[in-house]
Structure formats: structure tokens, C-alpha cells
Amino acid sequence: MAEDLQIIASANKKERYQSLIPQIEALLYGETDLVANLANIAAALKEQFNWFWVGFYLVKQDELVLGPFQGPVACTRIAKGRGVCGTAWAKAETLIVPDVEEFPGHIACSSLSRSEIVLPLTHRNEVIGVLDVDSSALNEFDETDARYLNQIIGLIKFNA
Template sequence: MFEVKTYSGNKQEDYQLLLKQLKALLDGEADETALLANASALLNQFLDQVNWVGFYVWKNDELVLGPFQGLPACTRIAYGKGVCGTAVKERKTQRVADVHQFHGHIACDAASQSEIVIPIVVNGDIYGVLDIDSPITDRFDEVDQKYLEEYVTIIEECLV
């Protein structure tokens, strides 16, 4: 199964350290691919019980696969389709405890059971999404959502 990573023992303190690490990692980097690649690698290393961490970038009215960590994934996702497309359409985080209960879920990896998708907005426009999948149901809670949204905010500031 998956190894449970332990850091300080306090989830919020661990996330605060992660945010500091992200800021240091992205400081001074202007290349978008490099930014997203390192951001996905850092999250994949930090989070336990996840099987996919990555980005989809909004291009020509659809989400296109960007840098990620995990098994091969869906290459393109239409506006409003699946959890990622819904996050773009609604411009809000989608936290799904059981993807099999999400109407229209796109199963890129049959092992995925829960998912969180945070939209990335730069200068008022959709840039893309951060997508994280887990092989267990109900993996993501309010604390995860709060700090992952802060994680995306740091990325948005670098993409301006």
C-alpha cells in the first residue's frame, strides 16, 4: 500500500513548511514548465496516499495535460467535463470524497477513489488546474483544501 509520511505530527505546521519550501523553490524562476514541474514534484513528495499530482493548462478552450507525477493521464479535458472541467467552469475547488459518485467523472486511472482540483486563475483568466488523485475515498479534508488553495495562490503569483 502507501507509506504514510510523518513530519512534525501537526498537519497545519507541515503544510506551512511546504508553502515555505514552494516559495523558495519557485523564487526567481520564470519558466512556466519548470515552475509547474517542480510544484508537482514537491507536492507528490509531500503528500501521502496520493497516486497522481499534476497540472492541466487551459489552451484553446480545453484543459491540456501539463507537468505531473504519476501514471500516464488523460491528455485533454473539455470545459465542464469531469472534476477538472467542472473546477474550470465553476471557478472553484472541487473536493470529491468518492469519484464514483461524481456525475461525469473521467477515470484516467481506475485506482483513483477521491480527488481534489483547484483552479488556477491569473489576471482574472483561467490558467489551468492543480489536480490530485488518491486511491482511497475521502482522502482530502478542509485542512488539505485550505493549504492546497494557498499552494495554488503562490503558483498564481509566479505566473503573473
């Protein structure tokens, strides 16, 4: 179904999310494999917004481990509380970072990343991963992104 993704380039951010969300719902419909669904979400977001990097890190024991993503190669493992991703995991909250150079302990997987948003994925009140989105532009992300990206990750179904 990926070939059916309708990308809207000329609309505002809110309209682009509103167009994309039902398409992501359709991509996820009936699919129970978590990795497949995370991969399609990352691809759909990358296609729609052309951000520098979009992907997931999944909690495995005591660290975040790289999961499905779109973009250049990335850091493979991140400790809890380290960098933006590890901090979002530790705090179990969405972090919007307008300038990654100003974030204490930022992990520079790429020097081209300038701003970032990280949202925790939760299941049964436990953080099981994060959605990490990086932009090559400063101040790329805001509360609109947080709202709609939270809505998108809310579509993810986890096997019991």
C-alpha cells in the same frame, strides 16, 4: 534544490503543509518559467503527501491539456465542464470529491483513483488551468487541503 526538500512524515496534515510551503517558495524564488515551477510544485506535493497523482492541466483554446505532473500516465485533454477538472474550470471553484465514483461524469484516467481535489489556477480573473490531486483512498481531501493548496498555487507567478 530539490535534494534539499525536507519531508515530514509523522506530523499532521496542517503541519506538513506548513513545513512544505516555505520550501516551495524557495523552489520558485527567482524562477520565471511557469512549466518549471508547476513541475516542482507537483513533485514537492507528491513527495510530501505520496498521493496517487498530482499535476496540472492548462487551458489551451477550448480544453484543458495535460501539463507537469507526478504519477502514472494521465488523460491528455479534458473538455470544459467534463469530469472533475473540467467542472472546476467551468465553475472557477475548488472541488473536493470524497468518492470519484459518485461524481457525475467522472473521467476515470485510472481505476485506482478514489478521491480527488481540483483547484482552479487563475490569472487576471481568468482560469488558466487547474491543479488536480488524486488519492487511492476515499475521503482523502478536506478544507485543510483546499486552504493550503490554494495558498501554494497563490505562489505561482505568471508572466504578463
